[in-house]
Each structure stands twice: as structure tokens, then as C-alpha cells.
Amino acid sequence: MDVRLQISMVFHLDKCIGCHTCSIACKNVWTDRKGAEYMWWNNVETKPGTGYPTKWEDQSKYKGGWEKKGDGKPELKMGNRASRLINIFHNPSLPKMDDYYEPFTYKYEDLFDSPEGADQPTARPISMVTGKFMDIEAGPNWDDDLGGSPVYAKNDPNFSGLSPEEQQELFDVERLVFFYLPRICNHCLNPACVAACPSGAIYKRGEDGIVLINQEVCRGWRMCVSACPYKKTYYNWSTGKSEKCILCFPRLETGQAPACFHSCVGRIRYLGGILYDADRLVDALKVDDSELVEAHRNIILDPRDPEVRAKAKENGIDERTLEACERSPVYRYVKEWKMALPLHSEFRTLPMLFYVPPLLPVMAKTEGVVYDTANDELFSPIEKARLPIKYLASLFSAGNTDQVSYALKKQYAVRLFKRLETVGDVSEDVVNKALAECQMDAAEAEAVYRLTSLPTMDERVVIPPMHREEAMAMLDDDMWEQKGSAGFGFREAPIRGA
Amino acid sequence: MVMNVTTTNRPQRERRLDLARTGLGLVLAMAAVLFLAVTANAQDDGAKLFETRCYSCHNIGGGDKQGPDLKGVTERQSREWIEEFVRSPVAMRSKDPVAAELFKKYSPTIMPDQTLTPGELDAIITLIKNLTSKNETFVPSGAKLSRAIVPGDIPAGKELFTGQLKLANGAPSCNSCHSVNGVGALGGGTLGPDLTAVNTKYRDPELIAILQSPNFPTMNTIFANHKLTDEEVVQLFAYLQNAKQLHPEASVVPTQAAATTDPGFLILGFAATTLVLVGLNVFWRKRSHGVRKEMVRRSKI
Numbered sequence: 001m002d003v004r005l006q007i008s009m010v011f012h013l014d015k016c017i018g019c020h021t022c023s024i025a026c027k028n029v030w031t032d033r034k035g036a037e038y039m040w041w042n043n044v045e046t047k048p049g050t051g052y053p054t055k056w057e058d059q060s061k062y063k064g065g066w067e068k069k070g071d072g073k074p075e076l077k078m079g080n081r082a083s084r085l086i087n088i089f090h091n092p093s094l095p096k097m098d099d100y101y102e103p104f105t106y107k108y109e110d111l112f113d114s115p116e117g118a119d120q121p122t123a124r125p126i127s128m129v130t131g132k133f134m135d136i137e138a139g140p141n142w143d144d145d146l147g148g149s150p151v152y153a154k155n156d157p158n159f160s161g162l163s164p165e166e167q168q169e170l171f172d173v174e175r176l177v178f179f180y181l182p183r184i185c186n187h188c189l190n191p192a193c194v195a196a197c198p199s200g201a202i203y204k205r206g207e208d209g210i211v212l213i214n215q216e217v218c219r220g221w222r223m224c225v226s227a228c229p230y231k232k233t234y235y236n237w238s239t240g241k242s243e244k245c246i247l248c249f250p251r252l253e254t255g256q257a258p259a260c261f262h263s264c265v266g267r268i269r270y271l272g273g274i275l276y277d278a279d280r281l282v283d284a285l286k287v288d289d290s291e292l293v294e295a296h297r298n299i300i301l302d303p304r305d306p307e308v309r310a311k312a313k314e315n316g317i318d319e320r321t322l323e324a325c326e327r328s329p330v331y332r333y334v335k336e337w338k339m340a341l342p343l344h345s346e347f348r349t350l351p352m353l354f355y356v357p358p359l360l361p362v363m364a365k366t367e368g369v370v371y372d373t374a375n376d377e378l379f380s381p382i383e384k385a386r387l388p389i390k391y392l393a394s395l396f397s398a399g400n401t402d403q404v405s406y407a408l409k410k411q412y413a414v415r416l417f418k419r420l421e422t423v424g425d426v427s428e429d430v431v432n433k434a435l436a437e438c439q440m441d442a443a444e445a446e447a448v449y450r451l452t453s454l455p456t457m458d459e460r461v462v463i464p465p466m467h468r469e470e471a472m473a474m475l476d477d478d479m480w481e482q483k484g485s486a487g488f489g490f491r492e493a494p495i496r497g498a
Numbered sequence: 499m500v501m502n503v504t505t506t507n508r509p510q511r512e513r514r515l516d517l518a519r520t521g522l523g524l525v526l527a528m529a530a531v532l533f534l535a536v537t538a539n540a541q542d543d544g545a546k547l548f549e550t551r552c553y554s555c556h557n558i559g560g561g562d563k564q565g566p567d568l569k570g571v572t573e574r575q576s577r578e579w580i581e582e583f584v585r586s587p588v589a590m591r592s593k594d595p596v597a598a599e600l601f602k603k604y605s606p607t608i609m610p611d612q613t614l615t616p617g618e619l620d621a622i623i624t625l626i627k628n629l630t631s632k633n634e635t636f637v638p639s640g641a642k643l644s645r646a647i648v649p650g651d652i653p654a655g656k657e658l659f660t661g662q663l664k665l666a667n668g669a670p671s672c673n674s675c676h677s678v679n680g681v682g683a684l685g686g687g688t689l690g691p692d693l694t695a696v697n698t699k700y701r702d703p704e705l706i707a708i709l710q711s712p713n714f715p716t717m718n719t720i721f722a723n724h725k726l727t728d729e730e731v732v733q734l735f736a737y738l739q740n741a742k743q744l745h746p747e748a749s750v751v752p753t754q755a756a757a758t759t760d761p762g763f764l765i766l767g768f769a770a771t772t773l774v775l776v777g778l779n780v781f782w783r784k785r786s787h788g789v790r791k792e793m794v795r796r797s798k799i
Contacts, residue, residue, distance in 0.1 A: 050793070054793060055790075055793065061789055092782075095789070096787075096788035096789075099790050150797060151794055151797040151798075155797065
């Protein structure tokens, strides 16, 4: 058993209101720079939709993530070392600037400086890359911003498992449905970007599992951009280096929540430490797609288990860190309650950002000219959900509908349970049946309810003490060598070609 | 024990010495035989060297060819003059009036620099002196075809010339450097001269001698280790002998300039470049194509 710590996350999609505050907070803190204008380390997508960059989930085009090979071992979908070397100067699977979008601003001066004339002056859009006038054709969440459903929602790669009739039903006016999917770097346990980097610039921090790109080592090969199946590494065209979400590690190290977590209006974001067994990592990747979620969950260890704690201490994990792991909301959602699922586990990177799938309970129907949102039952059962379970399974459990159904049934049972308690207009039999269906008792239902609806900031974000100095001491035999040789970041400006 | 060893070893050591003496004797005897053989061949050496290195352009007593008849040259010029001229004829032209006169007479042919060792030069000079004093004409011993020419040799020779048949010892085919008017896809190479009228330039034994061992600086380096076989000599000779008849329009001294400024070749170069670029574009057509624009275009149809 090789116990390691991972800072892990849960996004509760049933609470996301799609306000993009997280994206803006991140943009203001990290990517409001030349060369990074098009980057959204945090972005919110509307689903069904093609996302950002366009169709990032379609690995037949982007060749991201891993593939299970004959002996069960994963190999990068981009190809083996030889074929990556051949393509090193012209990587064929990169997204184009247009697949993200060409960043733009407006020529606001014209509004003030224009000479008097018959027409009102306008602010024409100009490209932030070329500085020339441009026609805006796309943006980071175009389908949402401009209602591009016939184009963008229709081409959602997750529809591939649905029949044409099922797909058509989704676009009926009465059934039209969408939800939001906020995405940041998953800080995977088996990161494809790290494996693909020819310069060895990307690394996973040993003490907390945060995946980072060393800006001084990066040579801008952009192999990580195509290797990451979530397209969460970005190439900065100004510095000539790649960048990605750093999980606000400077904030975490000082005990503050990452900017996107901190600013989340819907309070959907949970963060906490997770202990996992690194020895079982490779075996967890040898299973078939449908068992991946279960295998992923199985390598997560119980922080209360004395044996785990002993092994963790052997690996230098501090007692106070273990204490924080015990309080981790992520551990509860993922391991104890099995309600949070990884996004696209079939990419086999073992992402450590988990999602509680959205319940979307309101179902309307038309009777004559009446558009009726009421239902015979108080909440419509998940089998009648507007979003087909198959669709959600394609997103969150590599096609295994059981995992998604279970997570939704739990949410459904908790709602009935609380309705009985607070209003009392559901029969106890119905509630008990719903609880029994997902092997849940009243205490657990209450705990789920509390962590979902009433958590304080300290309950949502439990940051283990970082002990950065101890981590450095572990990495360096002679840490005093660093004294006086490390300073204020770059010794030279990060310019292209440097 | 120690005594024993020394006593038994003494006869063995003697036997070894005997063996060594016999061996040394044998080696000496063989060396003597070799030396005799070498000196016996020394007279033939001059003839052989002259045949392979000089005969394609010079003769002794047989009259002027591409270059002058060398009969009596040793009487007209000093040993030092001959040696200097052979080493670098062009260098002599500017400083020696006799050399300049020779260049003028045999224009446009220029004798290439020869890499003969002093010993080889001596052997050739001995031969010239010998034949001059006897007033004999040089008769090449080897410049003969191994068999009579049959009609089938001409097309076979053509195949060898154009490279459709590979040369047995690995030399490049003739038309990589030479041309025979109109033969081959691009009319042959232009590094060496047009060989259409080669049989009017050289007499038969000379042409055979050239085919057997071409003594031109460029060809020498290539063909020294990749000689033509006897059969190939026969077939190529048959082809080159008939080249003039097959292409009567060719001039006796073809100009190389005409071939190098051929605009057809330039056009062909452009066409080939375009073809390669188009091919690359087709081969990599799926590279660097965005996803979004294509998706939007398809959705609007």
C-alpha cells in the first residue's frame, strides 16, 4: 500500500446556476494577460452542447487520453513514442484557434472620438490576436450565449449512444432541456499531459497531487494540449509556453479556497483531501469501461482506517492532514455516498474532479393548449427524467447507467425524505421505499441533505494544511542548498523562444 | 622435477629452431621467385600501362589520333619536360611554347592530368624508346573483343547503355552521364559527352580499350573498381559502333551546351515540383483542419 494525498473536488451540478462567476474570477486572477486571452482555465459549458474547445469530447479528432491495449496497460491515444516523435514538429491533432474562439474586444474609442454624423457610432469588434477588425463567429460558450442549439447542441458527442428518435425528443419545445457543466483541470491520477510532454515540464506535485507545468522547462511542443482529453492545457502564443489550471496553489498553501471555489454563487464546489493507494493505480486501469468508475472509487482509501493512517504517516503525510481528510466532503460524496462521478472516465486518466449528476426533475406536458408542469407524483421519478439516463451515463460513468441511476435515485430519495419531514404530504411508505432502493438510512439522508443544502464555507472547502516546507524537505536531501538561490520567480522575462 | 623439465625441453627448442630456419628459407625462395617474375613482367608493364592509360588518345608509330603520335617523343623532349607535361598539361600551356603549340593543334581536346608514378612513367618511356629505335608500331595486346559481334548485341548494348539492364560489377549505367541522341527518357546525362558519333572519333581498338579501362579522370575513379565484363564490352561496343547509323543526324562533335539549356528540363522541373506539392497537400489534407467551422457548415445544409 502506497498512500498518497490528492486534493480532490466535487461539483454539485444540481446546484449550478450557470452564472460563470467562477470563470470570471479565474480569468481576472490568472489569464487576463497577452497570449492568454482565449484561455479559460475554468469554463462553464451548457449541456447538451459541444463545449469548449468545440467537441473536445470527440477523441476521434483530438486523440486525447489513454487507450486500453492488449495487455490491459493504457497507452496514449496519440500513439506510441515513435509516432509522437515523428509528429513532434507538426502535431496533427491540435485544436485550432477557431475551435476555442478568436479572442476579441471592441474599439470603444470610436464611441467617443467619432466625428459628428448622421449615424450613431458603434464599437466594432477587433481581434485581440491580430488587432484587426473581425467578425465574431464563436465564443467560449457560444451555444449558451446565442442559442445555437440546432448547431451546437445537436452535435454533442454524447448523443452517439442515443437513437435518432431519442435525440429528436430532446429538442421538442416542451422537453427542451439543458444543464451546466463547469470544468477545470481534473488534476488526474494518471495524467496524459504529463505522459506526453517531450520536455518533462509537467509534473504532479507529490504532496498534494496538483498537476503543474514548469514554465522554465516548457518548450511549447504542445503535446500536452492534444494529450489532455479534457483540453485543459492551453498554449500561450505570446510566451510560447503552455499553461493550465494550477488549482490556485498559492491560495491553497495559505489556506484559502481557489478563486473559482471561493466565488461560486451556487456553492456547488466542494474541495478536500483524498487518500489513495498508488500501488493499485495500474490495476484500476486494466478493467473495462463499464467498471472504471467502481475501480476508480476502489483505490480511494478510508482516512479513518488505522492501517491506512499508519502507511500514510510512513509516506510523510502529517497527522493534521489526515484529520482534514476525515472531514473531506469529497470523500463523503465520492466514496461513502457514491453520488459523485468522474467526468468521462473512459479517457482513463482517473480524473479527481467528480460531479454529482443533475436531477432535473420538472417535467412538463401539453394537453391541448395547456402547458402543464405538474405531475401525478410530487417529483417525477428518474426513469421519466427529461435527460435520458444514457446521456448522463455517457458523460459521467463511461456508459454504465447503473452508476448514474444510483446517484440520481439517492438525490430523489433525499428530497422525498425531507418533504415528508418538512411538509408531510408524501406517504412514509413511498419515502422508505425510495430510501431502501439505494440502501440509505435516515441518518445518511439527513447528512446528504445537510452537506448539499446547508454547508458552510468550512464544510465545503476543507483544505488540508499544506506543509510546503516539509514537502520541499522530502524532495530535496539538502534543502539548505536552496537557501539564497531561489528568489522572485523568473530570472528572465518569459519571452517566446527564450 | 625441475631438472626433468629442462632436459626434455632442449630437443623441442632445437626442433623449433629448425622449423624456423626452413620457414625463413621458404619465404626467401618465394620472394626470389616473385622478384624474378616482376622483372620478367617489367617489359610487358610498359605496354600494358600504355594500353590502359594512353592508347585511347595516343599511339606509337601509328599516326596522330586525339593526341599526337608519341614516336620519337623522347628524342624531341627531355625526361623532365615529359614528366611535367604528363603531370599537368594545362599548367604547361602558358609557360612552354611547344606545349602551347600542341594544345592549339589538337583543339578542342585537352589532355587531362595523369596520376602516373615515376616508375610507371619510366616503364612507358622505356616502351616508347624501345619501339622508336626498332621503328615498330604499338599493337595493343588486349584491346580485342572476347567474341565476334552478333546482331542481338546491339539491342542488348542499348539496354546496358540506358540502364534497363544493370552492369554486372555495379557501375552506373552509361546514360547517367552520357547520351546517345534521343535515347532514354530525358535524353541521357550531360556530364560526359554525347556518344552518338563516338565511333568516328575513336577507332575500334581505341574504343574497345576505353570500354575496358576508361582513362578519363571522372570515369577512372568510378570504373577502376567496377570494370565492365567482357560480355558487356562486346555489347556496348556493338551498340556504340552502330549509334551513328541509328541516328545519322547527330553531329560528329556534339555540343554539351545545347543539352544544358534545354527549356524542356526546366518545365519538367516545375511540373514535378508542383506535383510533389499537390501530393503532399492531398496526403496531409486532414491535418490542421478545425472542427468548429466544418461542424457549422454541415449543420446549415
